[in-house]
Amino acid sequence: MSLELINLSAQAPSQALFSGINATIGPADVLAVMGPSGSGKTTLLNLIAGFADPPVRWGGEVWLAGERLCHQPPHKRRLGLVFQSPLLFPHLSVGQNLGFGVPGNIPAADRRARVDDALDQAGLGGVFDRDPQTLSGGQRARASLLRTLLSEPRALLLDEPFSALDEATKDDVRAFTAAQIERYGLPTLLVTHDPRDAESLGADVLHLCGGATAKTGSLPAPANWAKGSNV
Amino acid sequence: MPAVPLLVLVTLPSALAVPCLFILSGPSAIVEALTLPGITKSLAVTLISATLGTGLATALSLALLASITGRSSRWLRLTMPPLLATPHAAMAVGLAFLVAPSGWFLRLISPWATGLERPPLWSVAQDPWGLSLAIGLALKELPFIILLAISATQRGHLEPSFRAALSLGYGRYTAFIKVIAPQLAPAMVLPVAIAFIYGLSAVDMGRVLGPTTPPPFAVLALSKLSDPSAQGWRLGLALSLHLAVITLFTLLAFTGLALAVRPGLRAWASNGQRRNVVGWILGPLAVLGRFAVLTSALALAGLVLWAFAQRWRFPAALPERWTGLDWVWARGLWSVESLNTLWLAFASSVLGLALALSFVLAERQARPSARASIGWTGAAVLPLLIPQMTLIPALLLLDLTVLGLSPWALALWGHVMFTAAYAYLSLRGAVMSLDPRYGKAALALGRPPWQALMLVELPVLLRPLMASVAIALSVSVAAYLPTLTLGQGRLETFTVEAVAAATGGSRRTAAQFALSQAFWALLFFFAALAVPDLAHRNRRGLAAHVA
Numbered sequence: 001m002s003l004e005l006i007n008l009s010a011q012a013p014s015q016a017l018f019s020g021i022n023a024t025i026g027p028a029d030v031l032a033v034m035g036p037s038g039s040g041k042t043t044l045l046n047l048i049a050g051f052a053d054p055p056v057r058w059g060g061e062v063w064l065a066g067e068r069l070c071h072q073p074p075h076k077r078r079l080g081l082v083f084q085s086p087l088l089f090p091h092l093s094v095g096q097n098l099g100f101g102v103p104g105n106i107p108a109a110d111r112r113a114r115v116d117d118a119l120d121q122a123g124l125g126g127v128f129d130r131d132p133q134t135l136s137g138g139q140r141a142r143a144s145l146l147r148t149l150l151s152e153p154r155a156l157l158l159d160e161p162f163s164a165l166d167e168a169t170k171d172d173v174r175a176f177t178a179a180q181i182e183r184y185g186l187p188t189l190l191v192t193h194d195p196r197d198a199e200s201l202g203a204d205v206l207h208l209c210g211g212a213t214a215k216t217g218s219l220p221a222p223a224n225w226a227k228g229s230n231v
Numbered sequence: 232m233p234a235v236p237l238l239v240l241v242t243l244p245s246a247l248a249v250p251c252l253f254i255l256s257g258p259s260a261i262v263e264a265l266t267l268p269g270i271t272k273s274l275a276v277t278l279i280s281a282t283l284g285t286g287l288a289t290a291l292s293l294a295l296l297a298s299i300t301g302r303s304s305r306w307l308r309l310t311m312p313p314l315l316a317t318p319h320a321a322m323a324v325g326l327a328f329l330v331a332p333s334g335w336f337l338r339l340i341s342p343w344a345t346g347l348e349r350p351p352l353w354s355v356a357q358d359p360w361g362l363s364l365a366i367g368l369a370l371k372e373l374p375f376i377i378l379l380a381i382s383a384t385q386r387g388h389l390e391p392s393f394r395a396a397l398s399l400g401y402g403r404y405t406a407f408i409k410v411i412a413p414q415l416a417p418a419m420v421l422p423v424a425i426a427f428i429y430g431l432s433a434v435d436m437g438r439v440l441g442p443t444t445p446p447p448f449a450v451l452a453l454s455k456l457s458d459p460s461a462q463g464w465r466l467g468l469a470l471s472l473h474l475a476v477i478t479l480f481t482l483l484a485f486t487g488l489a490l491a492v493r494p495g496l497r498a499w500a501s502n503g504q505r506r507n508v509v510g511w512i513l514g515p516l517a518v519l520g521r522f523a524v525l526t527s528a529l530a531l532a533g534l535v536l537w538a539f540a541q542r543w544r545f546p547a548a549l550p551e552r553w554t555g556l557d558w559v560w561a562r563g564l565w566s567v568e569s570l571n572t573l574w575l576a577f578a579s580s581v582l583g584l585a586l587a588l589s590f591v592l593a594e595r596q597a598r599p600s601a602r603a604s605i606g607w608t609g610a611a612v613l614p615l616l617i618p619q620m621t622l623i624p625a626l627l628l629l630d631l632t633v634l635g636l637s638p639w640a641l642a643l644w645g646h647v648m649f650t651a652a653y654a655y656l657s658l659r660g661a662v663m664s665l666d667p668r669y670g671k672a673a674l675a676l677g678r679p680p681w682q683a684l685m686l687v688e689l690p691v692l693l694r695p696l697m698a699s700v701a702i703a704l705s706v707s708v709a710a711y712l713p714t715l716t717l718g719q720g721r722l723e724t725f726t727v728e729a730v731a732a733a734t735g736g737s738r739r740t741a742a743q744f745a746l747s748q749a750f751w752a753l754l755f756f757f758a759a760l761a762v763p764d765l766a767h768r769n770r771r772g773l774a775a776h777v778a
Contacts, residue, residue: 051671053598075673075683081675083668091690091767100686101676151676 008060030199035208051072080153086144095128240486269445280361282432284368294516297407318709325530341546383418432618537742563747597604645713661695701759
């Protein structure tokens with residue numbers, strides 16, 4: 001199953017964000033989208049997920065497993081979207097949050113088993129009934145990714161999923177994310193500022209340069225990975 | 232589409248009110264109304280009481296807020312909600328008992344401090360210039376204004392500005408008035424205007440606390456509307472129309488005044504003076520504010536005493552004999568008044584909340600510009616921007632000439648107009664500031680939009696939703712004019728009976744109805760506020776995600 005981006009472009013009222021994006025992301029492949037603030041990284045991700053809001057105008061096509069997604073509403077695209085903050089729903093327990101992700105046609109007993117298995121495998125056993133707010137940052141990030149994976153997505157869209165974590169936790173969550181991508185064979189698009197994120201997931205890189213045609217390429221040399229720098 | 236029900240049921244009839252009154256009152260009545268005996272004094276009393284009451288409430292709110300900014304303010308947060316939920320009529324009856332010549336204030340200091348063995352002959356309530364009415368309005372509007380001000384302070388993250396001003400050597404009150412108040416002002420204009428407009432047409436408080444010869448303008452209009460002759464009726468309509476015009480011109484005058492002094496205020500705020508007269512005034516005003524809160528609490532306590540007092544001669548501080556509890560059931564819990572009050576409150580709150588919620592969700596989806604959002608808000612709160620005494624007779628006329636609804640349905644409609652407007656006011660901030668990514672996350676997890684709304688966004692918004700319900704219930708329980716006029720005398724509710732008994736001189740009966748009214752309003756208010764605590768116990772994240 002591949003995610004294909006064909007000639008994608010986006011235009012804000014006052015400026016062109018990007019144009020000419022063409023990429024094919026294969027199963028378990030990761031494409032990291034990097035670029036300065038305002039270059040349209042999150043807009044690209046929203047466009048693929050179906051959240052392209054006016055006043056941004058866009059063009060091009062998105063295909064997944066031979067299916068054209070452009071005019072499908074977000075909830076029918078089956079694309080797993082993970083945000084910068086975990087966004088666990090605060091009115092639900094951790095387990096209920098994960099259960100929210102499980103497709104509705106699964107019987108209740110199986111839903112619970114799936115959630116328990118997922119939590120156990122992620123080292124989160126015993127937190128089913130906990131308030132999400134009582135988890136550590138890393139636990140929340142993992143729970144958020146698990147919730148997305150339990151919804152049986154056909155591809156993953158990660159919007160700076162590690163940027164809110166401290167350095168020690170980042171490595172754990174990066175490794176966990178890489179393992180899940182590999183396990184489920186999901187084509188993945190990662191928006192990030194940090195070359196370490198891309199490197200840890202073995203990603204190819206798409207540079208957005210603010211209005212110019214996007215360029216695919218490789219990561220800069222590690223010596224140039226200044227913390228927090230834009231690539 | 233979701234905005235249409237509110238626009239049709241709330242905005243449209245409000246917009247039609249003035250043209251409707253203009254056409255049906257007729258030119259001769261419009262002119263004749265201006266020549267009625269005592270009309271000038273009536274107008275003066277109304278302007279004085281509304282301006283003084285709103286001005287005092289605003290000044291005390293600012294002073295109290297200045298005194299608590301950056302500090303723990305538990306007492307204020309605990310006392311304001313019940314005072315907000317207390318109906319106007321109950322507060323008016325309680326205050327009248329407090330300040331009357333034979334009232335509780337004088338009893339507490341007699342005869343040891345005053346030497347009085349009999350009530351004096353002076354008149355405090357119903358004074359000729361509406362000063363007691365102004366105080367009643369100030370006490371009742373204080374919690375409304377201060378709670379909205381606290382909410383605006385929290386949303387605007389103003390405390391860092393306050394701390395910065397303190398660190399630059401400004402005192403607490405000067406820092407507040409020079410740095411925080413200008414930032415609060417945009418958020419406070421609407422609530423203050425609503426309080427002022429309410430004050431101009433407060434019939435329930437006006438009948439209990441206002442003068443009688445001549446009465447406040449809105450009371451005069453209502454008395455003419457009760458006139459059986461066609462000419463009297465048209466005069467009442469004309470007075471209602473004049474009240475709308477007076478409101479418009481007064482608001483324009485205040486707006487002009489504000490615009491005129493604004494450059495001077497800005498220059499004053501940046502003149503570098505650390506000590507000034509405003510700082511000195513705000514300190515004593517904050518003390519006065521605390522006294523006002525205490526007075527409101529005493530008014531409610533006095534209500535309880537009068538309701539249960541069988542025999543209470545002056546100057547005894549407490550009743551000598553108490554009534555039985557039989558009236559509590561027969562009058563307060565299981566009576567025509569309680570049933571009418573309850574069904575009106577529940578039905579109008581549910582409908583009002585549904586209208587307000589669908590409207591504010593439509594507004595969020597439309598993502599209006601700052602200028603356009605004024606239009607959205609204006610449409611939703613239009614019933615609060617028109618004097619009730621203008622809106623309600625117009626609605627009655629609309630019904631009599633076109634719709635032909637039953638008094639019950641018409642009264643419900645009238646209540647819904649106000650519950651929807653207040654629900655919108657209390658809900659808008661929370662809905663607009665809800666993180667939109669919650670909905671997106673639910674959609675990305677494969678849930679359709681209606682499930683994203685019902686299973687994620689509304690549960691996260693449960694606390695502000697229930698706060699809106701609480702306010703809507705209180706508004707309905709307190710609504711006097713819509714119930715009296717649109718119910719065409721057939722709807723007996725606590726508020727109608729309390730005002731009737733108070734103006735009829737039956738102190739105990741008035742207290743019993745007013746206490747029952749306050750009891751139900753407070754019960755609904757706190758029950759609605761308790762729901763999120765029960766539903767979301769052990770969910771700390773909710774407070775952080777909802778403004």
